[in-house]
Amino acid sequence: MPLAQTATTVPVIIDKDLCIADKGCTVCVDVCPLDVLRIATTDDGDKTAYMKFDECWYCMPCEADCPTGAVTVNLPYLLK
Amino acid sequence: MDEILDGLTQIDCDILIIGGGTAGPMAALKAKKKNPKANVVLLDKANVKRSGAISMGMDGLNNSVIPGYATPEQYTKEITIANDGICDQAAVYRYAQECFGIIEELDSFGIRFQKDQNGEYDVKKVHHIGTYVLPMPNGDTVKKALYRQLRKARINIINRFMATRLLTGEGRVAGAVCVNTRTSEFLVVRAKAVIMGLGAAGRLGLPTSGYLMGTYENPTNSGEGYAMAYHAGAGLANLECYQINPLIKDYNGPACAYVAGPMGGYTANAKGERFIECDYWSGQMMQEFFDELQGGKGPVYLKLNHLAEETVAEIERVLHIVERPTRGHFHAGRGTDYRKQMIEMHISEIGFCSGHSASGVFVDEHARTTIPGLYAAGDMANVPHNYMLGAFTNGAFAGLDAVDFIADVDFAAFDQGDVDAERTRVMAPTKRDDGIPPNQIEYKTRRLVNDYLQPPKVTAKMELAQKRFEEVRDDMEQGMYVRDAHELMRALEASTILDCADMAASASLYRTESRWGLYHNRVEYERDDENWFCHTILTKGEDGKPAHTKRPVKPYVVEIAEDEKDAYYKQRVTTTVAAE
Numbered sequence: 001m002p003l004a005q006t007a008t009t010v011p012v013i014i015d016k017d018l019c020i021a022d023k024g025c026t027v028c029v030d031v032c033p034l035d036v037l038r039i040a041t042t043d044d045g046d047k048t049a050y051m052k053f054d055e056c057w058y059c060m061p062c063e064a065d066c067p068t069g070a071v072t073v074n075l076p077y078l079l080k
Numbered sequence: 081m082d083e084i085l086d087g088l089t090q091i092d093c094d095i096l097i098i099g100g101g102t103a104g105p106m107a108a109l110k111a112k113k114k115n116p117k118a119n120v121v122l123l124d125k126a127n128v129k130r131s132g133a134i135s136m137g138m139d140g141l142n143n144s145v146i147p148g149y150a151t152p153e154q155y156t157k158e159i160t161i162a163n164d165g166i167c168d169q170a171a172v173y174r175y176a177q178e179c180f181g182i183i184e185e186l187d188s189f190g191i192r193f194q195k196d197q198n199g200e201y202d203v204k205k206v207h208h209i210g211t212y213v214l215p216m217p218n219g220d221t222v223k224k225a226l227y228r229q230l231r232k233a234r235i236n237i238i239n240r241f242m243a244t245r246l247l248t249g250e251g252r253v254a255g256a257v258c259v260n261t262r263t264s265e266f267l268v269v270r271a272k273a274v275i276m277g278l279g280a281a282g283r284l285g286l287p288t289s290g291y292l293m294g295t296y297e298n299p300t301n302s303g304e305g306y307a308m309a310y311h312a313g314a315g316l317a318n319l320e321c322y323q324i325n326p327l328i329k330d331y332n333g334p335a336c337a338y339v340a341g342p343m344g345g346y347t348a349n350a351k352g353e354r355f356i357e358c359d360y361w362s363g364q365m366m367q368e369f370f371d372e373l374q375g376g377k378g379p380v381y382l383k384l385n386h387l388a389e390e391t392v393a394e395i396e397r398v399l400h401i402v403e404r405p406t407r408g409h410f411h412a413g414r415g416t417d418y419r420k421q422m423i424e425m426h427i428s429e430i431g432f433c434s435g436h437s438a439s440g441v442f443v444d445e446h447a448r449t450t451i452p453g454l455y456a457a458g459d460m461a462n463v464p465h466n467y468m469l470g471a472f473t474n475g476a477f478a479g480l481d482a483v484d485f486i487a488d489v490d491f492a493a494f495d496q497g498d499v500d501a502e503r504t505r506v507m508a509p510t511k512r513d514d515g516i517p518p519n520q521i522e523y524k525t526r527r528l529v530n531d532y533l534q535p536p537k538v539t540a541k542m543e544l545a546q547k548r549f550e551e552v553r554d555d556m557e558q559g560m561y562v563r564d565a566h567e568l569m570r571a572l573e574a575s576t577i578l579d580c581a582d583m584a585a586s587a588s589l590y591r592t593e594s595r596w597g598l599y600h601n602r603v604e605y606e607r608d609d610e611n612w613f614c615h616t617i618l619t620k621g622e623d624g625k626p627a628h629t630k631r632p633v634k635p636y637v638v639e640i641a642e643d644e645k646d647a648y649y650k651q652r653v654t655t656t657v658a659a660e
Binding site for chain 1: 081082126127129130131132135136240261262287289290291292293294295298299300330331332404405406409410413414514517566569570
């Protein structure tokens with residue numbers, strides 16, 4: 001059985017202008033209990049954190065511990 | 081990251097602690113302090129900085145026994161009654177005697193507890209009989225304070241490794257097999273003693289929102305402790321005593337009547353009337369909640385809109401920074417203002433958790449399980465209603481006792497074949513070209529849990545559940561497919577969740593009476609003290625399926641008078657009180 005590609009909107013949003021992943025910061029990736037955040041390299045070579053897996057407990061360590069205030073935790077659409 | 085690699089490393093330690101949430105760190109600190117030479121390893125599937133149920137902190141101690149407010153005898157009596165009599169009191173009594181020392185120790189870590197103008201602890205009454213709730217004004221700092229202590233004590237921390245099976249040999253524990261959650265590489269840890277603090281089985285039922293991770297418990301707490309103890313041959317107690325909570329509908333977080341109650345908030349029906357005298361969580365209270373809904377008087381709400389502005393503002397201040405801080409976002413999104421509207425609540429999906437109820441791995445007052453050298457503490461160990469302070473205190477007991485245990489023993493020899501078999505089991509979903517992804521296995525299991533196991537419990541439905549679970553197990557074992565290391569972690573969790581679902585059905589069928597209010601409400605049976613005043617112990621049977629025995633409740637340390645034992649069944653508000 002092949003797998004489908006079903007779209008899902010994710011609750012954790014990163015402000016690329018504030019994110020300092022290109023300086024080596026991985027704080028949000030490190031603290032997430034469910035390990036759903038990763039660092040992506042954008043087309044212009046910049047790095048930014050993003051939510052890769054839609055498995056969020058909306059618990060907020062990523063937002064609370066981000067040194068630049070780049071992370072916003074919204075509620076998953078299904079329960080907001 | 082997440083690429084599946086092939087690899088295996090083996091390390092040795094004196095004491096392996098699995099789970100870095102609440103009980104685990106305290107066990108590590110106590111063990112290291114008692115024997116500074118001991119090699120103590122603290123392992124977590126996430127990162128110890130922010131792992132476990134108290135990832136973002138806690139608003140208070142729900143069960144503190146503070147001299148001048150309560151005695152260990154009163155507390156032991158209250159919890160015995162709240163837990164419908166099925167309680168080996170020794171563990172509760174020891175906790176009650178020693179938890180104040182742990183509070184003072186937490187205070188020395190920089191975690192503050194509320195005091196009144198005279199400098200006395202400002203303890204609040206929430207339980208039906210006694211006074212045990214102590215607010216924590218800076219409860220958002222708990223994990224950071226603990227982490228500082230772990231660094232200071234030089235505890236070896238291993239993050240992002242998930243323990244999948246315990247190793248045993250020579251009739252005792254020998255270590256654990258672990259898998260890296262980002263590379264799938266194996267780590268075999270040989271240990272003289274193992275302390276499990278893996279939290280609740282909080283991802284068992286499916287939240288009504290349908291969102292897999294929209295659980296009350298931190299969804300990382302998917303029940304590995306229960307499954308590992310089971311497969312290792314340990315006894316698990318009273319798993320039919322489910323955890324079911326009164327929560328904010330959809331958000332599925334606590335409404336926090338424990339915070340709001342002492343300030344004048346209360347649980348109300350749709351008319352805004354109080355219908356229970358006591359908002360403390362128990363199966364008996366949940367039964368009243370259920371009856372109110374069945375009686376057509378729902379929905380049930382948390383009512384704050386009668387309170388003064390400054391009181392509401394204070395409640396908001398506490399509830400919106402600690403434990404589940406996105407609660408403020410949730411209410412803002414819905415336009416709910418505590419000053420104007422009541423907060424809609426509902427009955428949660430089921431789980432296992434001793435922190436709130438009594439379903440856990442069987443332990444004694446030293447946190448010893450039925451396997452020598454293996455300990456359990458916190459939400460996964462069956463000390464009833466032990467909450468966060470119970471996790472700290474029983475974690476301390478485990479750490480202290482484990483140091484004595486390792487003094488006289490070397491590593492137990494285990495069968496290398498067990499490690500090989502576990503590697504094969506774990507990696508099977510990576511060896512297929514396509515198949516069913518773990519999120520679908522998990523969704524189906526948990527949806528079936530809701531359909532067939534959610535109380536009131538009906539025998540025929542639970543038997544159907546067992547059939548459906550077997551089908552899902554076949555699908556899982558023959559066809560589950562993962563593409564990367566992260567999905568492999570979810571696959572392992574799906575397997576754990578299915579184990580817990582099997583145990584939930586089996587344990588519930590075994591106890592042929594009703595007990596603990598809604599938690600084990602079997603519609604065909606009444607409470608039966610003559611035959612069922614006992615623990616039910618679930619172990620892994622010869623056929624690989626759950627087996628059951630009865631274990632007598634030990635003679636009480638603190639006597640319960642005949643007219644006291646049903647006090648928690650008498651909390652419905654009488655008409656006179658409601659009219660006031």
